[in-house]
Amino acid sequence: MIRQAQEAVELSLKAALRFVGIEPPKWHDVGPVIMENLDRFPKWFTERAEWLATISRRLRREREPSMYGDEETGLPPDRIYTKFDAKEALGWAEEVFRLCSNLI
Numbered sequence: 001m002i003r004q005a006q007e008a009v010e011l012s013l014k015a016a017l018r019f020v021g022i023e024p025p026k027w028h029d030v031g032p033v034i035m036e037n038l039d040r041f042p043k044w045f046t047e048r049a050e051w052l053a054t055i056s057r058r059l060r061r062e063r064e065p066s067m068y069g070d071e072e073t074g075l076p077p078d079r080i081y082t083k084f085d086a087k088e089a090l091g092w093a094e095e096v097f098r099l100c101s102n103l104i
Helices: 002-019 031-036 049-068 083-103
Strands: none
Touching: 002 031, 002 049, 002 083, 031 049, 049 083
16 A cells, blocks of 8 residues: 555656646656745645655655565565555545645
């Protein structure tokens, strides 16, 4: 669930960037690009921009462990993350998607 939430956030934010005329970069965390281009977004969206960038960064850091597990401990993803983690990530992804959908 963490991986899918990260992908949903990434794609939602990239769609928002495209909507305002910015070709998104090929990397996964586009939060800094959002922050560098606040003047292209409406005020209601920029009021949430720091939160959007934070969620993008947090989920980006979890991308590889949520897919492959922890190499050092040998734990698979399902032993690293809890249901609480999944619900939290899903909630973030839903809110990011909602904001980006409203923009578009």
